[in-house]
Amino acid sequence: MQDKNCQGRGQWHGKFHGCGCRMTAGRETVIRVLQETSKHLSADEIFIRARKINPDIGLTTVYRTLEKLSTMGEVHRLDSGDKRGRFELADSEKGHHHHLVCTMCNSIIDYDDFIDEEIKLLKETEKKLSQKYNFNINSHLIQFYGICEKCK
Amino acid sequence: MQDKNCQGRGQWHGKFHGCGCRMTAGRETVIRVLQETSKHLSADEIFIRARKINPDIGLTTVYRTLEKLSTMGEVHRLDSGDKRGRFELADSEKGHHHHLVCTMCNSIIDYDDFIDEEIKLLKETEKKLSQKYNFNINSHLIQFYGICEKCK
DNA sequence: CTCGGTGCAAAGAGTTTGCAATCCG
DNA sequence: CGGATTGCAAACTCTTTGCACCGAG
Numbered sequence: 001m002q003d004k005n006c007q008g009r010g011q012w013h014g015k016f017h018g019c020g021c022r023m024t025a026g027r028e029t030v031i032r033v034l035q036e037t038s039k040h041l042s043a044d045e046i047f048i049r050a051r052k053i054n055p056d057i058g059l060t061t062v063y064r065t066l067e068k069l070s071t072m073g074e075v076h077r078l079d080s081g082d083k084r085g086r087f088e089l090a091d092s093e094k095g096h097h098h099h100l101v102c103t104m105c106n107s108i109i110d111y112d113d114f115i116d117e118e119i120k121l122l123k124e125t126e127k128k129l130s131q132k133y134n135f136n137i138n139s140h141l142i143q144f145y146g147i148c149e150k151c152k
Numbered sequence: 153m154q155d156k157n158c159q160g161r162g163q164w165h166g167k168f169h170g171c172g173c174r175m176t177a178g179r180e181t182v183i184r185v186l187q188e189t190s191k192h193l194s195a196d197e198i199f200i201r202a203r204k205i206n207p208d209i210g211l212t213t214v215y216r217t218l219e220k221l222s223t224m225g226e227v228h229r230l231d232s233g234d235k236r237g238r239f240e241l242a243d244s245e246k247g248h249h250h251h252l253v254c255t256m257c258n259s260i261i262d263y264d265d266f267i268d269e270e271i272k273l274l275k276e277t278e279k280k281l282s283q284k285y286n287f288n289i290n291s292h293l294i295q296f297y298g299i300c301e302k303c304k
Numbered sequence: 305c306t307c308g309g310t311g312c313a314a315a316g317a318g319t320t321t322g323c324a325a326t327c328c329g
Numbered sequence: 330c331g332g333a334t335t336g337c338a339a340a341c342t343c344t345t346t347g348c349a350c351c352g353a354g
Contacts, residue, residue, distance in 0.1 A: 020308085021308075021309090022307095022308060022309070022352090022353055022354075023353080024308090024309060024310085024352080024353070025352095026309075026310070027309090042343090043343080043344080044343080056310090056311085057310090057311090058310065058311040058312070059311090059312095059344090060310070060311065060312080060344090060345085060346090061309080061310060061311075063343095063344065063345075064309080064310085064345090067344095067345095070233070070255060071255055071256060072255070073255045073297055073298065073299075076297070077231050077233065078231065079229050079230065079231035079237065081222070081229065083237070083318075083319060083320090083342075083343070084342080084343060084344090085231065085235075085343085085344090090297070100281060100285060100287055100289075102287075103222060103223055103224070103225040103290070104223060109285060109287070111281065111284075111285070113284070114277060114280075117273065118273060118277060121267070121269060121270060121273055124267070125266075125267060125270060125296075126296060128267070129252060129263065129296060130298075132263075132265075133252055133261060133263070133300075133301070134300075134301040134304075135252055135254075135261070135296075135298050135299070135300055135301065136298045136299040136304065137252075137296045137297070137298040138255070138297055138298045138299075139296075139297045139298075140294070140295060140296045140297065141293075141294070141295045141297065142292070142293075142294050142295075143292060143293045143294075144277075144278060144281060144287075144289045144291075144292045145225055145228070145242070145289065145290055145291045145292065145293065146225065146282075146287050146288045146289035146290045146291075147225075147287070147288040147290075148285075148286075148287055149285065149286040149287065152286075152288065169329095172333085173333075173334090174327085174328050174329075174332095174333060174334075175328085176327075176328070176333090176334065176335085177327090178334080178335070179334090194318090195318080195319080196318080208335090208336085209335090209336090210335065210336040210337070211319090211336090211337095212319090212320080212321090212335070212336060212337080213334080213335060213336075215318095215319065215320075216320090216334080216335085219320095235317070235318065235343075235344060235345090236317080236318055236319090237318085237319090305354105306352105306353100306354095307352105307353095307354100308351105308352090308353085308354105309350105309351080309352080309353090310349105310350085310351070310352090311348105311349100311350090311351100312347105312348095312349100313346105313347095313348100314345105314346085314347085315344105315345080315346070315347090316343105316344085316345070316346085317342100317343090317344080317345090318341105318342090318343085318344095319340105319341080319342080319343095320339105320340080320341070320342090321338100321339085321340070321341085322337105322338095322339085322340095323336105323337095323338105324335105324336100324337105325334105325335085325336090326333105326334080326335070326336100327332105327333085327334075327335085328331105328332095328333080328334085329330105329331100329332105329333100
């Protein structure tokens with residue numbers, strides 16, 4: 001309907017359709033929230049933001065949507081150290097990035113200033129692993145762990 | 153006491169001491185369980201195995217030890233898709249490896265047949281990031297997501 | 305019209321916390 | 330000895346499920 005609110009709505013419609021699912025208002029809302037943030041939100045935080053767009057949405061729908069998107073490989077569930085899951089689009093509009101995770105305070109820094117060489121190597125590795133393990137690779141997650149500036 | 157049961161006991165003793173903590177039977181047991189497995193165990197599974205070595209240990213101690221080791225950067229908490237956390241030594245005796253995660257069935261394949269280039273690039277990236285973000289990097293986690301052989 | 309999706313309330317599970325007893329150094 | 334650590338049970342929170350109703354295609 002309004003492509004400006006949920007980028008690539010048609011594309012998502014197709015992705016859902018491809019696995020026997022439907023595009024609904026609830027799902028659109030969750031996707032939009034994920035697209036509009038640059039943070040790693042918990043289900044709960046996504047729910048609060050989603051409510052502002054669509055007051056009728058329930059927390060259950062948020063969970064079910066995230067579960068489905070995760071299975072589809074479109075969303076990554078991150079481990080934030082505390083017990084709740086945090087989520088981000090696998091292929092974010094905000095651009096591809098990797099993580100620097102502080103093991104003291106659990107904060108996460110996104111960085112995207114890595115060399116072209118790194119991307120090239122990843123592609124190569126992906127290809128090699130795909131063949132060797134007969135695995136269809138869709139995306140990846142790279143995290144470095146350590147102590148951040150503040151915690152030192 | 154018996155270095156053969158918990159490799160590098162003295163080393164661990166030192167690590168704990170270094171952050172104002174003590175080496176105890178419970179902690180030793182948890183570390184030993186982690187060293188002796190090649191799987192990604194949940195707190196619960198670690199507890200069950202720990203009990204076989206040391207019947208007096210409590211689940212609470214397992215959680216508290218994992219929490220501490222995680223903060224120390226010695227253990228990684230992995231996200232397995234189901235809601236419980238899974239853990240592995242950051243610097244396993246079993247050797248360093250990366251993960252291939254199936255987004256359908258949540259199974260994890262460890263692989264360690266890296267390209268030499270991959271290791272070199274990682275070291276380089278670590279160094280660059282350390283400087284740029286004033287971050288002490290201790291370890292990393294690399295995961296590729298996709299669909300496994302069985303789930304295709 | 306059909307079957308997948310949704311909200312609500314309740315159930316389920318994993319994890320954390322309070323506290324008195326215990327152990328390390 | 331003194332403070333860190335532990336086990337137990339209770340408390341908490343996040344997440345999932347059952348069910349009747351709704352809505353996309």
